[in-house]
Amino acid sequence: MIGAVWRQHRGQALLAVIAVLALCLLTFIYGLSAEHWMTGYSRWLGQLSAAGCPPPDAHSGVFHVRSAATCSALKDRYPGGLQPSFGDRFHAAILLSQYGLTIAFALIGSLIGAPLVAREIEQRSHLAAWTQSVSRRRWYVTKTVALASGLMVLGLVAGLANGWLQRRLVSGDITSSRWSWFSSIDLALAGEALLAFALGVALGAFLRRTLPALGASLAVFTLLLLGARWAVLALTPTSSGSASTAPPGSWILDPGTASAVAYHPASQYAALQTVLLLVLIVVAGAVLLSGWRATRDGAV
Amino acid sequence: MRAALRCRDLAHRYGRDVWGLRDCDLDVPAGRVVALVGPNGSGKTTLMNMAAGLLPATTGSIEVVGDTPQARLDRIGFVAQDAPLWPRMRVGDVLEIGRCMNPRFDAQMASDRIERLGIRPRSRIDALSGGERAQVALTLVLAKKPELFLLDEPMANLDPLARREFLGSMFEACSGTGATVLYSSHAVAELERACDYLIVLRGGHVRLVGDIDDLRMQHRVIRGPVGWLDRGGWDVVSEQTMAGQTTALVRRDDTLTLGPGLQDASPTFDELVIGYLVDGGTARPQEVFA
Amino acid sequence: MFRVDAGSGVPIYRQLVEQVRRDLMLGRLQPGAQLPSVQEVVDSLAVNPNTVVKAFAELEHQGLVVRRQGVGTFVAPSPPLTSMSASPRLLGSLARWTDRARQEGLTEEQIRMLLEVVLDGSTGTDDARRTAGGVA
Secondary structure: OHHHHHHHHHHHHHHHHHHHHHHHHHHHHHHHHHHHHHHHHHHHHHHHHHOOOOOOOOOOOOOOOOOHHHHHHHHOOOOOOHHHHHHHHOHHHHHHHHHHHHHHHHHHHHHHHHHHHHHHHHOOOHHHHOOOOOOHHHHHHHHHHHHHHHHHHHHHHHHHHHHHHHHHHHHHHOOOOHHHHOOOOOHHHHHHHHHHHHHHHHHHHHHOOHHHHHHHHHHHHHHHHHHHHHHHHHHOOOEEEOOOOOOOOOEEEEEEEOOEEEEEOHHHHHHHHHHHHHHHHHHHHHHHHHHHHHHHHOOO | OOOOEEEEEEEEEEOOOEEEEEEEEEEEOOOOEEEEEOOOOOOHHHHHHHHOOOOOOOEEEEEEOOEOHHHHHHHEEEEOOOOOOOOOOEHHHHHHHHHHHOOOOOHHHHHHHHHHOOOOOOOEHHHOOHHHHHHHHHHHHHHHOOOEEEEEOOOOOOOHHHHHHHHHHHHHHHHHHOOEEEEEOOOHHHHHHHOOEEEEEEOOEEEEEEEHHHHHHOEEEEEEEOOOOOOOOOEEEEEEEEOOEEEEEEEOOOOOOOOOOOEEEOOOHHHHHHHHHOOOOEOOHHHHOO | OOOOOOOOOOOHHHHHHHHHHHHHHOOOOOOOOEOOOHHHHHHHHOOOHHHHHHHHHHHHHOOOEEEEOOOEEEEOOOOOOOOOOOOHHHHHHHHHHHHHHHHOOOOHHHHHHHHHHHHHHHHOOOHHHHHHHHOO
């Protein structure tokens, strides 16, 4: 039946691949650009110290300035400091990397999932699709597994590319926190693509109309993703300590009192990502199962 | 020879109160071309959909070629009303889907037939006329080489020449393989030529079923002046009175004698069908093929 | 060779049987001649193959044809139905009667109806003659 799935979804698949490749290309370009910017910044720092100028974050201290003119010329190259300058310059890249890819995959997953059952029913072609020699269940399982697998591969590729970009965007502490990227790099995108797809399929099977299913899928996806994030971060074991003893790069969950905060140390980042992926997979599986029930029991 | 289609007390309920089919008992022998006749809402499409494995039985059982429809999907060739297919797909792709999803699909025969019918494989389904789409759908089921064809008003969009050609293909499929064809239609004349077995449905119930020639021999159409029905003890199926004459379709009873002034004859095919389609024994033929 | 009138009161297989009988009686079919194959009849008439098979079986049952597996269906060497030999006098009086009927203003349809009613009358009710007399 795989041949049939390919023939029917060939166009969609190609569009999805092209979109993801374009996004990866964009991340690649941004990443190189950020690297280049960082190199320029490091060079600037070198120039500053060579000229004996005060480093950018110094507020007091004694410096042996060799040339006041050079220092004042160099001083405002990066106004506001490292983080604000970088943030201004790479505003778009940061948005794309933190949210854009997640949104893109939510869209791609829903756009491929929503019509799967709904469009067949809308155009009555289910009467042909379900009366070839393949049982309705095998039809559903083959289609969902094949398309979900493809989407997860795309999500993984994009996630890895975004991970590469993210490392360029956080190197040298140029953006505030790694945790902002929690649900958009590495494994998370694959899980999100799967969830959006599953929601599209199931809501399409319930509502039996493609466009409403698409809208509902995006809405529920947002809720579920936020919920999953919260669950992973809040319900997994945290370390406690005081605000000052929490190691750098930790995700501070609950400001609480200054003496006792709960946090996830940076070392747990990868483990929590994996948990998020597993949660997304389990939820998506449950969603696809209920989508099957709706497909099986719905009117013909 | 096992029955191509067997139903025992089969019924289907839509929602809470609406029964599409009730008390259906059928034993259709293999190798027949079966006419399934009845007005809209009579249960034809419900029966077809159940035989194709699309609808579950609410009560009772249905067997196709000896097993449940879901277990016999590869031996059933189903074309729904209006021959629905995937609108944006090309004809060639649709045939490929048939090949991928059916184990015994004769791809060569399918593409030969499409070519012979003058349909271009690169055309999109939604660019075809209704008749061409019906032909593609029929090609799909013919190439599948099923043992039971289920065709829900398949010729509605075909011109007379195309109907001829399609019937020819069906007969070729049957006589070669002994396949059974069940087809529902409103066109009585073509049913008589093509079919040798009859199922009449109305109001979700089977009203008449059997070999057409046998059924015609088991009934008579008797006509005479008003009043003849009341004496005589005939088993009346339906009757109609017009201009002082009462015409009735009765079950044949050789023990009864025909009184004076009465004419009797073997019913034509549509007299037989219409006789069983009318409600409560009084003829209202204009309702029948609504 | 065959024609089918769907919608007439006569079952199709019976029509085919009658047509073979007619051709035999009129001498159009000779003993030993080959009938069209079932497939040929189906193709030319678009009728159910079972119907044709049934017709051929009925003809064989009546001793009029012989079916040879793999070869075809043939008129029996000595069918119990000889060519009709209506005497010239019979044919002549039929022709004259038909002319008179036409002169009296009967249409071809009415002539056929008359003939049917009279034939029915001789096997059925004796009202037939009365009824026939009422036909204008």
